[in-house]
Amino acid sequence: MGIKSFLASRKNQKKTATDIPLKVSDYMSTKLITFKSDDKIESVIDSLIKNRISGGPVVNSSNELIGVISEGDCIKHLSESRYHNMPMSDNTVEKCMVKNVETIDGNMNIFDAANKFLESKRRRFPIVENGKLVGQISQKDILKAALSMKGHDWK
Numbered sequence: 001m002g003i004k005s006f007l008a009s010r011k012n013q014k015k016t017a018t019d020i021p022l023k024v025s026d027y028m029s030t031k032l033i034t035f036k037s038d039d040k041i042e043s044v045i046d047s048l049i050k051n052r053i054s055g056g057p058v059v060n061s062s063n064e065l066i067g068v069i070s071e072g073d074c075i076k077h078l079s080e081s082r083y084h085n086m087p088m089s090d091n092t093v094e095k096c097m098v099k100n101v102e103t104i105d106g107n108m109n110i111f112d113a114a115n116k117f118l119e120s121k122r123r124r125f126p127i128v129e130n131g132k133l134v135g136q137i138s139q140k141d142i143l144k145a146a147l148s149m150k151g152h153d154w155k
Contacts, residue, residue, distance in 0.1 A: 024113050025106035027145045028127050028135035034059045035069055037094040044093055045074050057126050057133055058097050065126050065133045067097035103128045106135065110145045113137060 033051050035044055035058045048054070048071060055070030077096045104113055104125045116125070117139055127135040 022110040022145055022149070023106065024104060024108045024110060024127065024137050025135070027110060027141045028106065028137040029141065030135045032057060032133070032136055034133070035093050035097075036060075037066060037092065037097070039093045041074060041077055041091045041093065041096060044069055048074070054123060057101075057136065058093055059133055063132050065101060065103070065128050067093075067099045068101050068124075068126065069093050069097045070123075073097060101126060104137065110142060114142045114146075117142065 033047060033053060033056050035047070035056055037058055037060070048056075055068060055073070057065055058067035058069055060066050073096045077091060102120060102122065102125065104116060104127060106127045106129065108116075113125070124136050124138045126133055127137060
């Protein structure tokens, strides 16, 4: 004798919004403050403070991602400039930015992205499509996505 299921047929059930996996592209920021490699560090620091951001992508003239500059990179530069008694105004983003940038796919599930944040201890990931910067996802964006689901049905 086989096991009988007492559940009704599931063929015609409607999908709800919580049944659809959430993608990074649904929550990424697309209006980004970007920097160029020849920008002066002082102007980057000013921009970070004025815009209340902790960092941003560095792009070339074709909007291709070439690095990321953060508050930490700027602080490191300030410290080294003071230690070596060198003027800060001579340095550009290219000398301070992180060039080996880890990106994620815009089609990645939001919870896989959350796990990637935990593993890498990064605050933001750029999203690149066809070699061009299209957006950025931050830890705050992940939290917004989780709140929108209200924790009822994790998929």
